Amino acid sequence: MIQTKNLVKELVDKHGCSRNNLLPILQGVVADENYLTEKAMVEVAKALDLSSAEVYGTASFYSYLFTKPVGKNVIRVCKTISCKMSGKQKIVQAIEKLLKIKMGETTRDKQFTLIESNCLGWCHKGPVMLVNDDVYSEITPEKAIDIIRDLDPKHLTDF
Amino acid sequence: MGYKGLKKVDIIFDCANCEPLEVLKKALAMTPDQIIEQIISSGLRGRGGAGFPTGLKWKLAKAEKSDVKYVICNADEGEPGTFKDREILDVVPSKVLVGMAICAYAIGAKEGFVYLRNEYNFLLKDLNPLIEKFNKNIQNLGLDFTIKMFSGSGAYICGEESALFESMEGKRGEPRNKPPYPTKIGYNGKPTVINNVETLVYCTMIIRIGVEPFKKLGTSDSRGSKVFSISGDTTKAGIYELELGIGVDEFVKEFGNGDTKAVQIGGASGFCVPRKDFKNKIIGFEGVPTGGSMMIFNSSRSMYNVLKDYLEFFAEESCGQCTPCRVGTQQLLKGIEAIKRGEKPSSYLNQLLKLTETMKVASKCGLGQSVQNSFSSIVNNFREEMIY
Ligand SMILES: Cc1cc2nc3c(=O)[nH]c(=O)nc-3n(C[C@H](O)[C@H](O)[C@H](O)COP(=O)(O)O)c2cc1C
Ligand code: SF4
Numbered sequence: 331m332i333q334t335k336n337l338v339k340e341l342v343d344k345h346g347c348s349r350n351n352l353l354p355i356l357q358g359v360v361a362d363e364n365y366l367t368e369k370a371m372v373e374v375a376k377a378l379d380l381s382s383a384e385v386y387g388t389a390s391f392y393s394y395l396f397t398k399p400v401g402k403n404v405i406r407v408c409k410t411i412s413c414k415m416s417g418k419q420k421i422v423q424a425i426e427k428l429l430k431i432k433m434g435e436t437t438r439d440k441q442f443t444l445i446e447s448n449c450l451g452w453c454h455k456g457p458v459m460l461v462n463d464d465v466y467s468e469i470t471p472e473k474a475i476d477i478i479r480d481l482d483p484k485h486l487t488d489f
Numbered sequence: 490m491g492y493k494g495l496k497k498v499d500i501i502f503d504c505a506n507c508e509p510l511e512v513l514k515k516a517l518a519m520t521p522d523q524i525i526e527q528i529i530s531s532g533l534r535g536r537g538g539a540g541f542p543t544g545l546k547w548k549l550a551k552a553e554k555s556d557v558k559y560v561i562c563n564a565d566e567g568e569p570g571t572f573k574d575r576e577i578l579d580v581v582p583s584k585v586l587v588g589m590a591i592c593a594y595a596i597g598a599k600e601g602f603v604y605l606r607n608e609y610n611f612l613l614k615d616l617n618p619l620i621e622k623f624n625k626n627i628q629n630l631g632l633d634f635t636i637k638m639f640s641g642s643g644a645y646i647c648g649e650e651s652a653l654f655e656s657m658e659g660k661r662g663e664p665r666n667k668p669p670y671p672t673k674i675g676y677n678g679k680p681t682v683i684n685n686v687e688t689l690v691y692c693t694m695i696i697r698i699g700v701e702p703f704k705k706l707g708t709s710d711s712r713g714s715k716v717f718s719i720s721g722d723t724t725k726a727g728i729y730e731l732e733l734g735i736g737v738d739e740f741v742k743e744f745g746n747g748d749t750k751a752v753q754i755g756g757a758s759g760f761c762v763p764r765k766d767f768k769n770k771i772i773g774f775e776g777v778p779t780g781g782s783m784m785i786f787n788s789s790r791s792m793y794n795v796l797k798d799y800l801e802f803f804a805e806e807s808c809g810q811c812t813p814c815r816v817g818t819q820q821l822l823k824g825i826e827a828i829k830r831g832e833k834p835s836s837y838l839n840q841l842l843k844l845t846e847t848m849k850v851a852s853k854c855g856l857g858q859s860v861q862n863s864f865s866s867i868v869n870n871f872r873e874e875m876i877y
């Protein structure tokens with residue numbers, strides 16, 4: 331709780347307290363805490379002199395500003411047509427099997443969330459996935475599995 | 490119509506011929522009016538999709554009396570099948586920044602932003618230090634202009650200029666009514682020029698190489714060249730700069746793999762050109778306009794699946810602000826699924842076509858207005874595939 335308060339204060343100091351800074355501040359919270367807790371949104375609202383409903387309403391518009399818990403690593407697989415044609419479904423199946431979760435779910439240990447995304451801007455090199463900010467193109471099911479295993483060297487996730 | 494054969498061009502990524510800061514120096518030695526005059530006479534039109542004449546946009550912004558004006562580079566690139574802005578920002582980012590600085594000098598802006606889609610955040614590692622250095626360099630040249638980055642948060646609609654301003658102002662990315670246009674009331678309510686990444690690089694290069702080499706490419710309605718993002722059923726997927734005004738058949742001859750059934754030009758918001766029309770359609774503002782997305786489909790592909798993919802995209806990305814678009818996109822998707830399952834007669838397609846007509850006139854922004862493009866061009870050309 332104190333941590334969240336300090337984090338918001340730091341972000342507000344860094345970006346400024348006008349409404350124009352709302353997105354960068356919320357992005358900063360997500361970068362640190364994976365998603366926007368109610369507490370964080372209330373703190374941000376206070377700091378920017380907005381109602382919390384206003385902050386929630388804005389955040390909920392954007393797909394990268396999670397308002398529900400997600401894992402430490404967010405895996406986004408492109409589902410748009412060019413990637414569909416180059417075999418994204420096999421990638422999804424491999425990841426679901428590896429992590430023992432379905433599309434949209436989070437592993438029990440909160441390490442990974444798997445979601446689908448619209449075109450990621452690498453259509454000539456599909457299938458493509460984004461893990462947090464990093465792009466992986468021309469992936470195969472085997473490559474996808476390696477990438478995810480590498481992110482979890484301590485095998486916190488019960489593969 | 491000026492039909493052209495395929496011609497590859499090297500302006501955008503050409504580095505040998507371009508020291509970006511030298512180009513800025515050259516621009517600063519001109520008057521703002523001279524710059525705007527050059528951009529106007531080049532015939533350059535926006536490369537983000539809508540194709541508004543760039544020089545005129547700058548002229549309108551310059552004419553506004555305001556102490557505060559902004560230049561914004563639209564790097565929200567979210568149209569399915571487009572990836573050229575990412576490559577431009579990766580390979581020749583200085584040319585983009587110089588284009589912004591030239592614009593700032595021409596219209597009298599002191600602040601600029603690059604609105605980068607969140608999916609491209611990995612570019613920030615290089616862009617942030619580059620911009621820092623660039624800001625110092627231009628101050629040294631005596632230009633009072635500062636560029637900042639702004640990251641999006643994952644919403645296709647924020648590529649629409651007024652939604653982008655809303656988003657930068659810390660609000661939901663919901664498009665505004667137009668008019669007023671951004672050159673009058675843009676970001677923070679101030680006169681704003683917003684241009685696509687590629688448009689800005691062409692501005693830099695028109696100042697660098699002069700109007701004539703640019704203008705002699707293309708057609709009277711579509712001057713110059715453009716960067717295309719090519720994907721789908723092709724062995725040559727990638728990024729290519731081509732002269733505007735080329736025939737779709739020339740394009741298919743070069744990039745198709747012999748069995749091309751259709752080309753979707755301009756992404757989900759664009760048009761599907763079927764094989765029978767390859768010969769009589771040209772790629773350009775007077776023919777099939779495009780922000781650069783070219784998706785190639787072979788005979789084996791189901792155009793029903795293609796359309797369904799686009800409709801899912803629109804239904805997800807509609808901002809939900811206006812009813813024709815929010816409800817319309819969902820009804821279209823449900824409608825084609827019901828026809829496919831045999832729950833609705835094939836004549837229901839005509840009702841859906843009428844619905845897209847309504848969406849075109851009644852929707853508030855380009856998203857809802859352009860759903861008809863792909864819907865009608867796919868349904869009318871591949872009707873059987875929608876039904877059976
Ligand atoms: C739904 C929608 C999405 C758009 N997305 C983008 C985009 O990602 N990038 C872009 O440059 N323009 C996009 N545009 C067009 C912009 O509104 C605007 O016209 C453009 O940035 C102007 O720059 P230009 O004249 O250089 O093309 C979009 C328009 C609509 C209606
Ligand atoms: S047309 Fe669609 S995206 Fe545009 S304002 Fe209306 S609901 Fe939003």
Ligand code: FES
Pocket residue numbers: 408409410411412413414448449450451452453454456458569570571
């Ligand atoms: S379709 Fe997957 S990256 Fe564009």
